[in-house]
Amino acid sequence: MALQWMILTYVVAAEAALAFLLTLPAPKLLKNQFVSLVSLILQPALFIVPFAGFQLLDIYWKNEHRLSCTSEICTAAERDRYEKSIYKAQRNVILCASACLLYWCLFRICKYYKDIQKLEEVEKRYKEE
Numbered sequence: 001m002a003l004q005w006m007i008l009t010y011v012v013a014a015e016a017a018l019a020f021l022l023t024l025p026a027p028k029l030l031k032n033q034f035v036s037l038v039s040l041i042l043q044p045a046l047f048i049v050p051f052a053g054f055q056l057l058d059i060y061w062k063n064e065h066r067l068s069c070t071s072e073i074c075t076a077a078e079r080d081r082y083e084k085s086i087y088k089a090q091r092n093v094i095l096c097a098s099a100c101l102l103y104w105c106l107f108r109i110c111k112y113y114k115d116i117q118k119l120e121e122v123e124k125r126y127k128e129e
Contacts, residue, residue, distance in 0.1 A: 004055060008095055011048050015102035022109050035113040042110060048103055052096040059089050059096075 018038055026034070069082040 004051075005092060005095065008048075008052065008055065008092075008099055011045075012095060012099050012102060015048075015099065015106060019102060019105055019109065022106070022113075031113070032117065035110050038106065039110045039114070042103075042107055045103065048099050052099045056093065056096045059092055063089060 018041075021034065022038060066082075066085065069078050074082075
């Protein structure tokens with residue numbers, strides 16, 4: 001069960017690195033090429049949104065059907081295991097939310113750069129006329 005969380009962790013790390021690289025100042029030619037490359041990567045990487053959504057549903061289902069340890073007959077080990085599972089679930093929710101948020105940020109950053117490129121082309125055409 002930990003494989004999907006490792007995949008999601010690596011995807012979030014890659015998205016964060018790409019977002020960081022996209023926001024760094026760079027020469028215009030290099031920036032345009034990098035934005036084009038990231039835009040091409042974003043289309044097949046859309047799988048992360050339904051994958052994270054499915055993981056969120058799985059966390060919700062497990063939370064609803066989790067055995068709670070609230071009575072006095074619980075041992076300290078059972079209580080610790082229950083609290084540890086709650087902390088893991090909270091961590092995984094943050095991971096899923098950050099995967100979706102970072103994907104959206106990458107998409108918007110690339111869209112803004114493309115819009116700026118189009119506006120610069122229009123401005124260049126008006127200056128030439």
